[in-house]
Amino acid sequence: MHKGFRRLLGKSVRAGLLAMAVSCAGATIAPAEETTHIEDSSRLVSIGGSLTEIIYALGEEKRLVAVDSTSIFPPEAKELPDVGYMRALSPEGVLSVNPSGIVLLEGSGPREALDVLKKASIPLVIVPEHFTREGVLEKIHAVGKALGVEEKAEKLAASADADLAAAEKAASSVxxxxxxxxxxxxxxxxxxxxxxxxxxxxxxxxxxxxxxxxxxxxxxxxxxxxxxxxxxxxxxxxxxxxxxxxxxxxxxxxxxxxxxxxxxxxxxxxxxxxxxxxxxxxxxxxxxxxxxxxxxxxxxx
Incomplete structure (x- = not known):
C-alpha cells in the first residue's frame, strides 16, 4: 500500500467497505456488468503496469486515483496509492479509494476478488493480454475506448505499430x-x-x-x-x-x-x-x- 495508506483505513472501515461490496447484489443499485466503456472515468484505478503506462502515454493520468504494485513506470505512477499486486488483489483496498471505474489487465485476480468488485456497482473493464504486436495495439485501443478517448488511442496505436514494425524488420535481417x-x-x-x-x-x-x-x-x-x-x-x-x-x-x-x-x-x-x-x-x-x-x-x- 501507499505510505500510510492502510493506516488511514481503520479495521471497521475496511470491513464495512468489504461488506458493502459483498452485499451490493441485494441493494437498490444493480451489480455492475463487465463493460468496455466507463461513463465516469474521473476516478480510475489501473491494475496492470502496461495499462498504467498506456494511460500516461494517452495524457490521461489525471484520472488516476490509484494503481497496482506493477505500475512502476513512469516514475510518477509510484506516487499514487498502491492497491496491491495485480494477482493478489484485496477488494477492500481497491474500493477504499472510491473509484468511479476500474481498468484491469486480464490475468489479474484472484477470481474471488474480481467477483466482489463486479458486485460493487463500479464499471470494470478487463483488457485482454496477448504477447504479440497485435496484442499491444489491442491494449491501447481497449484503454482508449474505456476512457472515451478513442482518437488519442488511434494515434498512439499508429505510432506504436510503426515502431513495432521497424523493430520486427530489423530483427528479420538476422x-x-x-x-x-x-x-x-x-x-x-x-x-x-x-x-x-x-x-x-x-x-x-x-x-x-x-x-x-x-x-x-x-x-x-x-x-x-x-x-x-x-x-x-x-x-x-x-x-x-x-x-x-x-x-x-x-x-x-x-x-x-x-x-x-x-x-x-x-x-x-x-x-x-x-x-x-x-x-x-x-x-x-x-x-x-x-x-x-x-x-x-x-x-x-
Missing part, C-alpha cells in the same frame, strides 16, 4: 537466430524457465530470437537434462534484487548450464521487468534493445 532461455527465478538452485505463450516468449520472438524452450506453455521448473537439450546461446533474466536475484557466478556455476553455449560464452542479458515483459507502449524499444544485445550492430538498423 540470419542465424540465437536460442534464448528466459529464467524467471533460480531460488534454491531450481531453475524456473519460460515456455510458449508467455511475455518472455513474445519479446524473444519480436527481438529476432528463438525461445530455447518450446515443449510447454507457461513457466515450469527445468531439469538439468532439459537445459542441456535446450542448448541456449543466451540467458535472459529480469534485472531484479532481493530473494529472486541471482548473480552471474551463481548462474554459470550451476551444473545445469555446463556445456551450453551460453555458459561457454558467459552470455547473459538482464533487463527491467516491466520494460521487457510489459507489452505496452515501450515494447518496440524493448524489442530493439534486446535485439541489439543479442546481435550487436546487425540489429541497430
Amino acid at each position: 540470419k542465424e537466430r540465437k536460442r534464448v532461455l528466459f529464467i524467471l527465478s533460480m531460488q534454491g538452485g531450481r531453475i524456473m524457465a519460460s515456455g510458449r505463450n508467455t511475455a518472455a516468449n513474445g519479446i524473444i520472438e519480436l527481438a529476432g530470437g528463438v525461445n530455447a524452450i518450446d515443449g510447454y506453455d507457461g513457466y515450469k521448473q527445468l531439469t538439468d537434462e532439459a537445459i542441456g537439450e535446450a542448448a541456449p546461446d543466451v540467458i535472459l533474466m529480469m534485472d531484479r534484487t532481493g530473494n529472486h536475484a541471482a548473480s552471474d557466478e551463481e548462474i554459470f556455476g550451476n551444473p545445469a548450464f555446463a556445456g551450453t553455449p551460453a555458459a561457454a560464452n558467459k552470455k547473459l542479458i538482464r533487463m527491467d521487468a516491466l520494460y521487457l515483459l510489459g507489452f505496452g507502449p515501450r515494447t518496440a524499444s524493448a524489442a530493439h534493445d534486446l535485439s541489439v544485445a543479442l546481435y550487436g550492430d546487425a540489429a541497430r538498423h
Whole structure:
C-alpha cells in the first residue's frame, strides 16, 4: 500500500467497505456488468503496469486515483496509492479509494476478488493480454475506448505499430537466430524457465530470437537434462534484487548450464521487468534493445 495508506483505513472501515461490496447484489443499485466503456472515468484505478503506462502515454493520468504494485513506470505512477499486486488483489483496498471505474489487465485476480468488485456497482473493464504486436495495439485501443478517448488511442496505436514494425524488420535481417532461455527465478538452485505463450516468449520472438524452450506453455521448473537439450546461446533474466536475484557466478556455476553455449560464452542479458515483459507502449524499444544485445550492430538498423 501507499505510505500510510492502510493506516488511514481503520479495521471497521475496511470491513464495512468489504461488506458493502459483498452485499451490493441485494441493494437498490444493480451489480455492475463487465463493460468496455466507463461513463465516469474521473476516478480510475489501473491494475496492470502496461495499462498504467498506456494511460500516461494517452495524457490521461489525471484520472488516476490509484494503481497496482506493477505500475512502476513512469516514475510518477509510484506516487499514487498502491492497491496491491495485480494477482493478489484485496477488494477492500481497491474500493477504499472510491473509484468511479476500474481498468484491469486480464490475468489479474484472484477470481474471488474480481467477483466482489463486479458486485460493487463500479464499471470494470478487463483488457485482454496477448504477447504479440497485435496484442499491444489491442491494449491501447481497449484503454482508449474505456476512457472515451478513442482518437488519442488511434494515434498512439499508429505510432506504436510503426515502431513495432521497424523493430520486427530489423530483427528479420538476422540470419542465424540465437536460442534464448528466459529464467524467471533460480531460488534454491531450481531453475524456473519460460515456455510458449508467455511475455518472455513474445519479446524473444519480436527481438529476432528463438525461445530455447518450446515443449510447454507457461513457466515450469527445468531439469538439468532439459537445459542441456535446450542448448541456449543466451540467458535472459529480469534485472531484479532481493530473494529472486541471482548473480552471474551463481548462474554459470550451476551444473545445469555446463556445456551450453551460453555458459561457454558467459552470455547473459538482464533487463527491467516491466520494460521487457510489459507489452505496452515501450515494447518496440524493448524489442530493439534486446535485439541489439543479442546481435550487436546487425540489429541497430
